[in-house]
Amino acid sequence: MSDTFDPAPFAPAAVSRAGNRSLSVMDQIREAILNGSVSAGERINEVRLSKNLDVSRTPVRAALQALAGEGLLDYSPNRGFIVREFPISAIVDAYEIRAALEGVAARFAAERGLGSEERAVIERSLAAGDSLLERGRFESGDLTIYRDINGDFHEALLAAASNRMLAEMIRICHHVPVSSSRNIVVFQYHDVRRRHDDHHRIFEAIQAREPHRAEMLMREHVSVVKASLVKSLTERSDTTMALRDADVG
């Protein structure tokens, strides 16, 4: 599909992020890319896009440049922007990279120690996970709940690492588009149980100020997602519960 994606289940400026059209436009374009409304490798036409979004070319160009900075678009002088392609191999690699980076984050956290706020968030996420997993199986919707719990844990830990570059790089890894909806990792109850157990151990390692152990545990923790993805890519067995890989890693 071309960049004629429908810009309006909402009024043009209704969603606008904090008084800045460029940012709003940026979100819309990103969304369109991640949705697959505009397909990979496709060249983006500024005038058409600006007409669809009902703004001038100026904020559109700004948004495109920002998205290129995020790595979602490629830019060629005098030729404009094209949607970057992410082959399966790149998606798989991203997990390795993320594993290494989150490992470093865990190490930093163990070296620097947790702030009271971060520790509180982590302990809450651990407790929430415990109670969710307590009854030994998943109801519908539980996986979505755990996704948030998981997110809290990883975010708090990343905050504890207190390094912006690291945070940004990990964010980039998270934002790799999953090209096809088939690239999902199947997580069942016992998988999540194991992953939550990992969280406990990582937390313990950080509390005990064991940087190396924390790093290794986290690295393994994330690497497993990659392994699962590779497995599901080769097997392609459709089990009941599925979740986007990035969301539960």
Next chain:
Amino acid sequence: MSDTFDPAPFAPAAVSRAGNRSLSVMDQIREAILNGSVSAGERINEVRLSKNLDVSRTPVRAALQALAGEGLLDYSPNRGFIVREFPISAIVDAYEIRAALEGVAARFAAERGLGSEERAVIERSLAAGDSLLERGRFESGDLTIYRDINGDFHEALLAAASNRMLAEMIRICHHVPVSSSRNIVVFQYHDVRRRHDDHHRIFEAIQAREPHRAEMLMREHVSVVKASLVKSLTERSDTTMALRDADVG
């Protein structure tokens, strides 16, 4: 200093990179930041900057946005761009991150194997280093020569990893501004000797298809630079030969 840096040892459009003023402007601003012509934390005034560079605000804004994407500037809506600050701790951390990333690159290279072109470059760099180090000491200028040899080795290896995201992240690590000229690492003959020896071992590990070993070796190889930086920050002993850390890591 404000953003009134002198834009012209050259004529305004003389250096322009490939028919695109934005890119040329971008280079100039980046240079000014890395030079320290504009100091960290400083807010950038678009109109003044565009007057100094003798272009309109449009390409200036484009350049600023792109530089924000590179991580050199911070952007706040309706407030513009400010030069991002890189405290010492961030610079030190960048080496840890880079160590982890280059470690992954080495592993990928070992897993995927070297292309004939990459292998040739690496072997050439190893041979060149051997002959340079042969006479057991450094003449003036030798360190500069080795800097290039070192660069070739790391670049070829990164190419062998064949992953763009990884390459970009490592590039970002390299581009962290060294805030002060005092943040340099002292490398003497025997340090370089050891580092070159590392290169040989890493190459062997890759050739032998030993991913894990290649990763560990590379990681240690880069980590040492961080350790040296930390050491030189505490000691501050000025030895004869000095080189920018990033250049010989």
Next chain:
DNA sequence: TCAACGAGAATTACATACACTTTCTTCTAT
């Protein structure tokens, strides 16, 4: 004394017109 307010200045955000480059089309010569 100091916080809150507000008018004017400064600065960024956006729209639009025009210039330049690329790309597509078509015509010509071989």
Next chain:
DNA sequence: ATAGAAGAAAGTGTATGTAATTCTCGTTGA
């Protein structure tokens, strides 16, 4: 027919004017 060139069409790059927002600083009132 086909390669190549010329011209038209489309698309990106830049300049500039205007709107909207933030900043500055003096004033007011408690």
